[in-house]
Amino acid sequence: MDGKLVSSWYNLHSSVPQSYVQPPERQPCNAVHVLSTNQKVPVIDLGGHDRDDIIRNIIKASEEYGFFQVVNHGVAKELMDDTYKIFKEFHAMLANEKVRESSKDPNGSCKLYTSCGGNINDVAKYWKDSLEHRCPPSGEFTWYWPEKPDGYREIVGRYTQELRALALRILDLISEGLELNPNYFTGELSDSPVVISHHYPPCPEPSLTLGAPQHKDPNILTILFQQPEITALQILKDGAWIPIEPIPNAFVIISNGRLKGAEHRVITNSSTSRYTIAYFIYPRKEAIIGPAKPLLSSTSPPIYSSMEFGEMLENLYNKGPNFENELHL
Numbered sequence: 001m002d003g004k005l006v007s008s009w010y011n012l013h014s015s016v017p018q019s020y021v022q023p024p025e026r027q028p029c030n031a032v033h034v035l036s037t038n039q040k041v042p043v044i045d046l047g048g049h050d051r052d053d054i055i056r057n058i059i060k061a062s063e064e065y066g067f068f069q070v071v072n073h074g075v076a077k078e079l080m081d082d083t084y085k086i087f088k089e090f091h092a093m094l095a096n097e098k099v100r101e102s103s104k105d106p107n108g109s110c111k112l113y114t115s116c117g118g119n120i121n122d123v124a125k126y127w128k129d130s131l132e133h134r135c136p137p138s139g140e141f142t143w144y145w146p147e148k149p150d151g152y153r154e155i156v157g158r159y160t161q162e163l164r165a166l167a168l169r170i171l172d173l174i175s176e177g178l179e180l181n182p183n184y185f186t187g188e189l190s191d192s193p194v195v196i197s198h199h200y201p202p203c204p205e206p207s208l209t210l211g212a213p214q215h216k217d218p219n220i221l222t223i224l225f226q227q228p229e230i231t232a233l234q235i236l237k238d239g240a241w242i243p244i245e246p247i248p249n250a251f252v253i254i255s256n257g258r259l260k261g262a263e264h265r266v267i268t269n270s271s272t273s274r275y276t277i278a279y280f281i282y283p284r285k286e287a288i289i290g291p292a293k294p295l296l297s298s299t300s301p302p303i304y305s306s307m308e309f310g311e312m313l314e315n316l317y318n319k320g321p322n323f324e325n326e327l328h329l
């Protein structure tokens with residue numbers, strides 16, 4: 001594991017170590033982008049009976065915001081509570097236990113890291129620790145997952161299965177809304193999902209730090225379960241940061257593509273640890289990522305080049321978000 005976990009030392013400090021102080025233009029209250037508390041991202045009721053209406057709302061939200069929350073999504077509250085609890089217990093274990101439980105795969109399919117891992121483009125560190133592992137539908141890699149806290153594999157296994165079903169359902173609605181084949185996203189575009197459990201400990205000077213940098217997710221769809229009561233996630237829209245207030249038992253959906261890939265970030269707070277669980281639909285490394293062919297025509301030519309997903313990710317990690325400009329044709 002690179003660097004010491006924030007959770008191991010945060011309570012020994014009354015100020016933020018210099019390496020965590022963001023440059024002024026990135027600090028949460030900078031004047032570059034204002035905070036817009038009167039805007040809300042759309043909330044979509046997946047339990048509604050009018051499928052066409054749900055599709056229209058999802059497409060509209062994805063085009064306008066690239067972000068929406070879903071309620072009545074069918075994932076049981078008990079399972080969400082159990083999963084939240086098991087990840088919280090994981091982060092509460094001693095550092096050496098956490099490292100032991102998350103380092104079983106020499107190839108790193110399961111890992112624990114602090115800040116954003118080893119990204120060379122970061123100017124300052126981020127106030128968070130994260131446990132990340134693959135969770136494909138085949139069940140492969142489960143033997144590298146933590147076995148502690150007791151019940152981890154069983155609960156996280158059930159949760160990631162349910163989240164996969166929900167993600168495929170949403171992707172199905174999106175495909176229909178874009179007039180793509182209903183199975184457009186099944187198979188290699190979606191069968192390498194990853195789950196990340198984030199822990200943002202209390203921070204003595206939230207105005208100087210960030211929990212996660214301004215970024216777009218590089219995958220197809222993200223389903224985020226955020227702890228209720230703490231508003232820390234923000235999305236950038238039309239030059240303003242909109243806070244995403246947690247709705248109990250709702251998920252936040254972050255989309256990408258013709259549908260907007262929304263820039264978002266996480267701020268910290270001085271009083272309470274915040275926990276979130278991000279489930280990412282990832283394509284296989286070899287899958288070719290590019291504009292959906294059925295959507296192209298002579299009047300609607302591709303604006304991005306195509307490449308293997310693995311190659312795109314590597315470039316993104318090495319060159320940073322500006323790599324997106326290189327993809328423009």
Ligand SMILES: O=C(O)CCC(=O)C(=O)O
Pocket residue numbers: 196198212217224226232233264266276278
């Ligand atoms: O923890 C959050 O609120 C957001 C996490 C996030 O943006 C990510 O994992 O990509």
Ligand SMILES: [Fe+2]
Pocket residue numbers: 215216217264
């Ligand atoms: Fe993200």
